[in-house]
Amino acid sequence: METPTQSGSWLERQRSIIDYSLQSMFRRRTKNSLILVMYVLLIFVVSSVFFITGSLTVELFSTVDELPDITVQKLIGGRQVVIQESYFQAIREIPGVEAVEPRIWGYFYLEELQANFTIFGMDLTMLEEGEYQRIVDWGPALKKGEERPEFRMIIGEGVSRLLKAIQMEDSFLFFQPNWDTAIPFGIIGTFKSETQLQSNDLMVMQTEGARRVLELKEGEYTDLVVHVPNPEETKMIALKIRRYYPELRTVTRAQIESTYTSAFNWKAGFVLSSMLVVIFAFLVLIWDKASGLSPAEKKEIGILKAIGWDTEMILSVKFWESFIISLLASIFGVILSYFYIYWLHAPGLKEIFIGWSTIFPSFDLVPHIDLKFLLLIVTVTVIPYSTIAIFPAWKAAITDTDFILRNN
Amino acid sequence: MILNPWILTMLTGHAALFFVFSLATINAWWIFSGWDFTSSSEKQYGLEKRTYLVSSVMNLTLIIQMLMLFLLVMAADELAKILPGAMCATGSLSSNKYGFPLLMIKIGSFFIYFVWWVLNYLDNQLEDYPLVRKKYLALVCIFPVMISETILLLLFAVNLNPTVIASCCGSIYNESSAGLGGTMAGSSPLMTLTLFFGVVSIVLIWHMIENIRGYRPTKKKGGLEALLWVFLFVTALLTVISFISTYIYEMLSHKCPFCLLKAEYNYIGVPLYFFLFLATATGLTKGVLQWMGAEGPLGEKAIWLRRRLGQMSIFSLLVYIVVGYSPFIIYYIRTGRTI
Amino acid sequence: MEDPILKTVNVTKIYNQGKQNEVVPVRNASLTVEEGTAVVLQGPSGSGKTTLLSMIGCQIKPTYGEIVVKGKQVSKLPEKFANLHKREHIGFVFQQFHLISDLSVLDNIILPLLPSGIPPGERKCRAEELLEEFELMPRKQFKVKDLSGGEQQRVAICRSLINGCSLLLADEPTAHLDGQLTIEFLKYMTHLKEKGYTILIASHDPAVFKNGMVDRIIEMNSGEIVS
Ligand SMILES: Nc1ncnc2c1ncn2[C@@H]1O[C@H](COP(=O)(O)OP(=O)(O)OP(=O)(O)O)[C@@H](O)[C@H]1O
Ligand SMILES: [Mg+2]
Numbered sequence: 001m002e003t004p005t006q007s008g009s010w011l012e013r014q015r016s017i018i019d020y021s022l023q024s025m026f027r028r029r030t031k032n033s034l035i036l037v038m039y040v041l042l043i044f045v046v047s048s049v050f051f052i053t054g055s056l057t058v059e060l061f062s063t064v065d066e067l068p069d070i071t072v073q074k075l076i077g078g079r080q081v082v083i084q085e086s087y088f089q090a091i092r093e094i095p096g097v098e099a100v101e102p103r104i105w106g107y108f109y110l111e112e113l114q115a116n117f118t119i120f121g122m123d124l125t126m127l128e129e130g131e132y133q134r135i136v137d138w139g140p141a142l143k144k145g146e147e148r149p150e151f152r153m154i155i156g157e158g159v160s161r162l163l164k165a166i167q168m169e170d171s172f173l174f175f176q177p178n179w180d181t182a183i184p185f186g187i188i189g190t191f192k193s194e195t196q197l198q199s200n201d202l203m204v205m206q207t208e209g210a211r212r213v214l215e216l217k218e219g220e221y222t223d224l225v226v227h228v229p230n231p232e233e234t235k236m237i238a239l240k241i242r243r244y245y246p247e248l249r250t251v252t253r254a255q256i257e258s259t260y261t262s263a264f265n266w267k268a269g270f271v272l273s274s275m276l277v278v279i280f281a282f283l284v285l286i287w288d289k290a291s292g293l294s295p296a297e298k299k300e301i302g303i304l305k306a307i308g309w310d311t312e313m314i315l316s317v318k319f320w321e322s323f324i325i326s327l328l329a330s331i332f333g334v335i336l337s338y339f340y341i342y343w344l345h346a347p348g349l350k351e352i353f354i355g356w357s358t359i360f361p362s363f364d365l366v367p368h369i370d371l372k373f374l375l376l377i378v379t380v381t382v383i384p385y386s387t388i389a390i391f392p393a394w395k396a397a398i399t400d401t402d403f404i405l406r407n408n
Numbered sequence: 409m410i411l412n413p414w415i416l417t418m419l420t421g422h423a424a425l426f427f428v429f430s431l432a433t434i435n436a437w438w439i440f441s442g443w444d445f446t447s448s449s450e451k452q453y454g455l456e457k458r459t460y461l462v463s464s465v466m467n468l469t470l471i472i473q474m475l476m477l478f479l480l481v482m483a484a485d486e487l488a489k490i491l492p493g494a495m496c497a498t499g500s501l502s503s504n505k506y507g508f509p510l511l512m513i514k515i516g517s518f519f520i521y522f523v524w525w526v527l528n529y530l531d532n533q534l535e536d537y538p539l540v541r542k543k544y545l546a547l548v549c550i551f552p553v554m555i556s557e558t559i560l561l562l563l564f565a566v567n568l569n570p571t572v573i574a575s576c577c578g579s580i581y582n583e584s585s586a587g588l589g590g591t592m593a594g595s596s597p598l599m600t601l602t603l604f605f606g607v608v609s610i611v612l613i614w615h616m617i618e619n620i621r622g623y624r625p626t627k628k629k630g631g632l633e634a635l636l637w638v639f640l641f642v643t644a645l646l647t648v649i650s651f652i653s654t655y656i657y658e659m660l661s662h663k664c665p666f667c668l669l670k671a672e673y674n675y676i677g678v679p680l681y682f683f684l685f686l687a688t689a690t691g692l693t694k695g696v697l698q699w700m701g702a703e704g705p706l707g708e709k710a711i712w713l714r715r716r717l718g719q720m721s722i723f724s725l726l727v728y729i730v731v732g733y734s735p736f737i738i739y740y741i742r743t744g745r746t747i
Numbered sequence: 748m749e750d751p752i753l754k755t756v757n758v759t760k761i762y763n764q765g766k767q768n769e770v771v772p773v774r775n776a777s778l779t780v781e782e783g784t785a786v787v788l789q790g791p792s793g794s795g796k797t798t799l800l801s802m803i804g805c806q807i808k809p810t811y812g813e814i815v816v817k818g819k820q821v822s823k824l825p826e827k828f829a830n831l832h833k834r835e836h837i838g839f840v841f842q843q844f845h846l847i848s849d850l851s852v853l854d855n856i857i858l859p860l861l862p863s864g865i866p867p868g869e870r871k872c873r874a875e876e877l878l879e880e881f882e883l884m885p886r887k888q889f890k891v892k893d894l895s896g897g898e899q900q901r902v903a904i905c906r907s908l909i910n911g912c913s914l915l916l917a918d919e920p921t922a923h924l925d926g927q928l929t930i931e932f933l934k935y936m937t938h939l940k941e942k943g944y945t946i947l948i949a950s951h952d953p954a955v956f957k958n959g960m961v962d963r964i965i966e967m968n969s970g971e972i973v974s
Contacts, residue, residue: 013864020861027849050413269411276416303845306806307859307906308834310827311460319464370671372482376413379421379479383472387424390464398457401806404845405797405918448808448823449764456825535828 014320017313021320028297035289036329039385042282043333044340047377049275051341052349053268054373068101068225070238071251080249082220087245091226094240096233102221104207106214108174113162119203121210124152124188136189139170151212153205154189163187174213185209283384290322291392301396302404311397318393326382334377412490414483415565421479425472426558432465433551436544443541459540462547463528470525473518474685478678480514481666487568497666506564513557520550522689523696530697530706530713538706597651604643608725611640611691615722630698637691637721644684648732652680654747655735680731687724690717750818752914752945753780753803758812758822760798772798774970776812780947782913785940787956788949790967796949797842797918799967803947804916805833816914834859838907840917844899846906848892852883855891856905863910877905881935897928904935915939917948921955929954936960 025032072091074083085102092100104121127136136154153172155163163169175182185205205213216222226241228234238250293301301314340346435458442455484497484507491503501507524546531539614633617623648665656668656676669677694717702710740746756777762770772795780786788796802809805821808829814822817836821829833839846855856877857870865873878884881901886894891902900920907915917936921929929952937960940946948955956964966973 009864011864012866013862016861016864016867019867023850023854053413266411268413269416272411272413272416276420279420299845300847303847304858305830306839306841306845308830308910309858309862310830311457312463312827313862315460315464371675372486372671375475375479375482376417379475380417383421383475384424386468387428387472390428390461390468394461394464397460401801404841405801405806448810453808532827535824537825 014316017316018320018324021317021324024300024317025321025324031289031294032325035286036325036332038282038286038289039325039329039381040332040336042279042286043329043377043381044336045278045282046275046381047334047373048337048340048346048349049268049271050373050376051337052346053271054370055341056268067253067256069228069231069234069253070226070241071256072224072226072241073249073251074223074247075249076247080223082216083223083248085219085221087248088224090244091224091241094237096228096230096237097226098229099227101225101227103223103225104210104214104216105222106210108203108213112166115162116201117159117203118201119205119210119213121205121207121214124154124204124206127154127204135192137192138189139187148186150206150208151183152186152188153203153209154191155187155204156191156200156202158200159203160187160190176213176215183209183212279380279384283388286385287388287392290389291395293392293396297396298399299404301399302401305399306401306404314397314399315393318389318396322386322389322393326385330374330378330382334374412487414479414486415568418476418479418483418561419565421472421476422558422561425469425476426554428465429469429551429554432462432469433548433554435462436547440541440544440548443544445536445540459537462544463532466521466525466528466547470518470521473514473521477514477518478669480511481669485666485670491568496664496670498664500568504564504567504569506560506567510557510560510564513553513560517550517553517557518685519689519692520553523693524550526693526697526713526717530709533709534705538702538704597647597654600643600646600650604640604647607636607640607643608729611636611725612722615718618718625698627699627701630695630701632695634692634695634699637688637695640691640725641684641688644688644728648680652732652735655739658739658747676731676735680728683724683728683731687721687728690724691721694718694721751779752782752817753947754778754813754815755799755803756813756815758799758802758809758814760795760802760807761810764810772970773802773809776967776970776972778965778972780914780945782945783940783943784962785936785946785960786948786963786965787961788947788965788967789951789956790973791951793969794967795970796951796967800916800918800947800949804837804839805829806839830862834862834910836912836914838904838910838912838915840900840903840907840915840920842919842922844903846891846899846902849890851888851890852878852894852902853887855902856909859906859910873909874905877908881905896923897931900924900928900932901935908939913943914945914947917946917950919950919952920948921950921952926954933958933960 072083072087073080074087075081083102088100088102091097106119108117108119109115110117126132160169163172169187171184171186173182173184191202191204210216211218214222226237228237234252234254238252241248241250304314305311341349439455439458439462442451444452481497484500487500487503488496491500501511524543527539527543527546531537531543614636618625645665648668649663653663653665653668656673657664666677667673668680669675694714697710697714697717700710701707736746758773758776759771760773762768762772774795776795776799788800790796798807801807802822803814803816805816805824809822812822813820816832819832821832824832847858850858853871853874856874860870860873875884875887878887881904883898883901883905886898891899894902900923904915920932924932933955936946936948940960950956955961964974
């Protein structure tokens with residue numbers, strides 16, 4: 001027994017409805033293109049925000065993965081102070097620890113540019129030879145006469161750009177208020193732009209040079225980095241270190257990771273909440289356009305009902321109309337935002353995420369599209385749209401045929 | 409509370425759903441209390457028009473609920489990146505005590521909406537709408553489910569705390585861990601497989617017996633059938649955790665019902681769960697229809713509908729089995745052994 | 748005796764019931780129409796012809812009374828089923844034609860077929876048959892708004908017939924036609940009657956109810972059937 005409501009197949013019925021919907025949308029192209037444009041814009045904004053947060057998260061995680069397992073700092077009176085070499089030996093002794101590495105780093109604030117640089121001290125020969133050589137664009141070797149190997153450094157791209165502006169691309173004069181004279185540092189290379197989020201404001205210098213700039217004595221370090229091969233043990237070892245030396249503070253990778261991401265998520269959250277307002281505004285606009293039933297449309301629906309279309313048919317027509325328009329808008333909106341972000345590098349939006357410092361990384365966003373994002377975009381735009389579109393559709397569909405029968 | 413695209417999206421989507429569903433409920437109440445088929449008053453005519461609104465809303469609800477179910481799992485998976493210790497959806501869902509109840513109520517309400525949707529369809533096939541008041545009353549009764557879901561979602565979102573360390577699927581679905589997850593994973597694959605295929609055989613045999621002439625459907629049998637499908641759903645999930653997932657991840661220790669929805673595993677979980685849900689929803693509804701024990705023209709329609717639902721459920725079940733067990737078969741053919 | 752194709756029993760329509768502006772355009776109308784006959788509903792303006800015709804054509808529901816079309820009680824059916832019955836058995840030609848003016852002739856004619864899910868091929872086939880019959884073939888792809896009044900009416904008739912109905916209702920079909928076109932219209936009606944259609948026309952045009960094809964005239968006055 002077939003359902004009495006249809007003589008043809010369900011599929012055929014839907015096909016004719018879709019045909020009709022397309023035709024009817026095309027007949028009202030001015031109105032529908034207006035709706036489409038607004039809808040595309042809405043999806044464009046939403047997916048741009050989602051794409052950029054998605055890409056940045058990926059970037060963030062690729063850098064977080066390189067973080068040390070445990071960082072050990074010394075605290076006195078709640079302030080971080082230099083840590084002495086003596087701890088170094090003791091921590092290495094703890095079972096499960098593979099290696100301990102003392103680090104020298106800090107910040108240098110350059111008043112004229114109002115820029116903050118991150119200074120990192122290490123043995124630069126490790127970069128000059130061996131496998132890391134390729135991450136640096138090597139500049140010209142140090143000039144004769146200025147050959148003071150302890151005062152050489154490699155800088156990030158952002159730093160390089162800034163220094164170029166003040167004609168210091170070959171060497172940079174460091175000066176701290178309590179010094180008698182400034183010390184020139186030769187710049188021997190620039191980091192390539194792969195992991196920009198992290199290396200952009202970086203100045204990596206020879207250990208001795210870094211000691212001078214950061215004013216650390218021999219045998220003093222900023223912090224220690226502990227390598228633990230088994231991730232399950234990290235927490236335990238961190239706990240042990242704190243128990244042996246209550247003056248030390250340990251930070252595990254998991255902790256940094258969550259602070260990073262939550263800081264990032266706050267920014268994203270801020271942008272997203274403003275985005276919600278935008279979504280709402282757009283939806284109201286679109287709804288206003290879509291819900292207004294012109295007399296001609298009303299008459300058309302009246303005619304259709306008078307010749308035997310039932311309310312469900314009109315509802316299906318309306319459903320397909322909003323489906324088609326949502327589909328088109330999603331496709332165009334997503335493609336558009338893809339171009340905007342990965343080809344144009346998101347002008348305007350990127351700055352919000354990268355922050356307030358003068359040096360923001362000019363990173364290339366890595367296209368990162370998971371089907372999940374499409375679900376996300378659809379949920380946040382198409383679902384609200386279709387829920388509010390239901391009412392005008394229903395209002396239209398229950399149009400009485402009465403007025404069709406009399407005059408006009 | 410974390411301001412995160414996924415959470416905001418879930419809240420937005422759910423707000424939209426809640427909004428229309430509430431209006432449907434109000435309309436359902438009006439229809440329920442004012443329906444008078446014999447009258448041709450304006451009021452009755454207006455109520456008739458309102459039935460269309462409720463139907464459209466419920467169509468939409470069903471689609472949205474399906475999407476939101478997937479979204480919840482995917483959101484949980486994304487949240488795992490922010491929540492320390494959580495590696496996948498399991499970790500995020502278990503990071504506070506509302507996650508899993510939320511998931512369960514979402515699954516449950518999906519089935520409830522589905523049953524209602526089919527009943528509505530059935531009722532609309534008959535000229536006198538025999539179920540009209542009952543079905544709208546039922547809809548009003550479903551509303552608390554929607555409310556609880558909303559509350560759970562809010563609690564889950566508010567209590568997501570990135571400073572508390574969550575656990576990962578490795579520890580929850582671990583044979584040695586206590587709790588439901590551990591028990592589920594710990595139950596030996598052999599046992600769950602026997603259980604699952606046992607239920608499947610019963611369902612298949614039942615389906616065949618029904619097609620024999622002289623079979624008399626009774627209310628009790630219908631109820632039993634519905635329960636059987638619920639049981640099948642649960643055992644199917646058990647086999648996903650204890651058996652199917654190991655062949656998808658190709659790792660003995662990785663047992664997780666969510667990771668297989670990820671891009672890394674070619675989204676194999678999407679068709680897998682889709683067909684499992686479809687099979688269960690249609691099978692369950694078929695049982696419920698019989699349990700209601702309709703008579704007269706409604707009964708005839710119900711028989712026709714039950715046959716369709718039955719075909720659909722068996723078909724989906726078979727697809728589910730093919731999708732779920734092909735990784736195992738491929739693995740077995742390739743290596744000649746089990747994991 | 749065969750069942751009549753159309754039967755109404757004490758049909759009454761009340762607008763704005765119980766309010767100040769209560770109107771009763773049709774009161775206790777009972778009539779029967781036998782299969783294959785041509786009947787004219789005649790009466791002065793405002794006598795309720797359109798209202799009665801609309802109730803018979805399942806456009807609006809009567810407040811009281813019964814309407815049976817082709818053996819089915821349509822007056823109490825929910826809209827969906829009334830529409831289904833209407834699609835299958837009743838053709839309606841409106842006073843104002845009510846075509847969709849920016850659709851082509853062909854697209855207008857096939858509109859009633861869309862809800863039934865009839866495949867495009869068959870839709871076109873049926874439509875062309877009718878276009879041939881009503882000499883509209885050359886106008887097939889024209890937009891309706893580019894047609895003359897007579898042509899528009901023929902399109903409206905085609906549209907009402909495409910569902911294979913057997914009862915054709917026409918409301919004031921000649922109100923917008925001049926003498927020549929009225930004759931032409933009646934020619935087509937005669938042709939349809941010969942083909943076995945049952946025709947019910949509401950009109951106060953003498954050219955219509957004096958025509959030889961008309962089997963019976965039902966007179967209405969202020970909502971009641973006089974004879
Ligand atoms: N929806 C309505 N609300 C209120 N009154 C109505 C409505 N429809 C019709 N009427 C009234 O019912 C009466 C009959 O109208 P109807 O159109 O049936 O007359 P008619 O015989 O077709 O007239 P004509 O020959 O001018 O077409 C009129 O007085 C009209 O005002
Ligand atoms: Mg009239």
